[in-house]
Amino acid sequence: MLLKINKFLSSDDVSLKVNESFTIDDEEFLKETRLDKNVLITGEIYRIKDSLTFSGKLEYVITVECARCLKEFDKKIETKFLADLVEEEDMESDNLQMVITDGTIKMDEAIKQLIYLSMPMKSLCRDDCKGICPNCGVNLNEETCKCENSITDPRFDKLKDLLK
Ligand SMILES: [Zn+2]
Ligand SMILES: [Zn+2]
Known part of the structure; x- marks a missing residue:
């Protein structure tokens, strides 16, 4: 899951719109989370002085079991995020970070983190189940x-x- 932003980095633009679909190829992760492998990332990357911030949204589909009737169904989840785009991960920082290497952001770890944080604990197949x-x-x-x-x-x- 790589996002190329080299053109943006070498430009004078202050922001870059992102609308990118990714395929998760980690079978273990997909099995464990019961996620559909296609995820969507949308949002905008902002350049503020020397730092880059990614204000975005992750969308994915997960198979869950209804807490009331135990029926399985697919649920679409949307989660917003704010990430620091960094060249080297800062272990001291509590912020979500995405590492840029040669003008490319490697999204894998950040996307997995976001999924773990946003996975629903309890779901209902419909409000009036x-x-x-x-x-x-x-x-x-x-x-x-x-x-x-x-x-x-x-x-x-x-x-x-x-x-x-
Ligand atoms: Zn009965
Ligand atoms: Zn139900």
């Missing part, structure tokens, strides 16, 4: 079950007995 029936286990988005009618409050059972 009905979940699964705790009694019979059917997905209540797809089916209805009769459990609701048969589960009764024990206090009412007493009442029923009295009425018999």
Whole structure:
């Protein structure tokens, strides 16, 4: 995942628009994160005096399990970032950094970091997901079950007995 910015570096431009799609080729990483291999980076690189800042957005698609009904679905994630473009990584800095070598930014590590930081902890397949029936286990988005009618409050059972 390389982003060439050599033309921009040798120009007098103060900013460079970026709209670049990348393919993650790290199979282990893809398996572990359940990510679609295609990611998109958009944004703008700004030159301020001698420093370069990348204000951008990463978009990717991840397969997640709904926290309520346990169904798997693909979710699109967008995460904004601000990165320092540096020639050598500064270990003291807390900022996200991307290293430029010969006018090219190697994005791999930064993209992985951004993905780890933005991966959803808990997802719902839809806001009004009905979940699964705790009694019979059917997905209540797809089916209805009769459990609701048969589960009764024990206090009412007493009442029923009295009425018999
Ligand atoms: Zn669901
Ligand atoms: Zn049920």
